[in-house]
Amino acid sequence: MRHTAPADEGEAFSDFGQLRSFEGARTAASANLIPGLNRGLIPGALRHLLAYEPVLPTTDALAPYLRQIDRSRMYSNQGPLVKGLQHRLQTLLGIGEGTTVATNSGTGALVAAILAHAGSADPARPYAICPAHTFVATALAAAQCGYRPWLADVCEDSWTLDPDRLADHPMLHQVGLVVPVCAYGRPLDVARWARFQAATGIPVVIDAASAVEALVDGTMTCHPQIPIALSFHATKVLGCGEGGCVVLPDPALLARVTQTTNFGFMGSRDCQSVSFNGKMSEYHAAVALAELDGWAAKRADFARIARTYHSALQQAGVAMDALVLHPQIASNYVLYRCAGGAMAEHLRLALADAAVEARFWYGGGLHRHSYLIDAPCDDLPVSERLSATLLGLPMGAAMTAGDVARVVAVLVAVLVGAPASDHLAQPVWDRAAPIPASVPA
8 A cells, every 4th residue: 555745844853853833833724713812812922832841850960970970981881870770770660680771762772672582684574564653763673674664553442553463464474573562652461462472483572662651660561582672762751862771581682682782792892793883871871860860750740740631621621531641651641632633633733823832743654754655554544543633732741730721721722612711811720620540640
């Protein structure tokens, strides 16, 4: 099936994706989209709200770790801070020593896991099955290892690949790798994928870029035969700017991961395997360690914002089954599932007109990227629907109740029909509202 790439809309991009192209959105959005929005009810002096605003450790928090680097004069190559980070991650995850390898990025973790576990692509089995509904790094990591991504549809319930459905895939005899994804940090059943791997002989590597909380909280577990790749990008709930790690409770296989990230060296300076430089530096480990020092407080801030969203929208009469928060997804996301693609785009433009960025985090799906436009794929009805209707609302540990009020005002105006100005004067969550157990305290 062939898909067409989206037209260039002239929007700017940064390390965090689409930037605040609000002037263009103002042009696209009609002045009548929401009554009052263009008549000064939302002050022009308000700062632009991003879909995600990273907050990483301050200089003061980093200083003790930077002084350790000054003393050790080790800057990379599995220095003491990287080893300390790996130890703390293992403690946090409740797994034994020697079960994590820190990497230079989440994508680096995924590439290392693939090369160590599945190896480079075999001409007889050139395909890597990836979900169409994910961030493009999933497919790019497989491609960097020589595989040709085959894009498969996701399950309506889990938003990721279904191992039982894939077991009957007509191209399975040519598949050398499967990469399930924890979409938006949603936990998946690793044991089911271990059974799929054992039954088919096809290596499985899990892209769990956003799912560190699922592992920490026990809603997802590790398996000694299934590598799990995490990301510590600045946009993730646990971030260090750029970084990641591979989690794998198998010492022999994990040693291969370490070798893969270090030019194929293992006990000598002889390159013994396909490999690359995927090591984490001591400086990024310093940021990650400082992040762990304050991580409980950061998670509490995310939970506070989630509760504020929930209470505000509930009081306003917005359909709550469309709001997706932690623990269903990672804390750094707030998703609103719109009834259809037209409504989602309508809402995105309305938010942009109020200087609020909302984002389709996975774009139109992998099959809409120019690089993957000719990638083989199955029919993708669920991926198409999710990509068009899951709108990411602003989230960040430093957000205020006033920031949430601005977002909610527009949502209510579009979804309920009340004027946006009615919801700017007084936040609707000033009145007490019960919070269900699914919204963390």
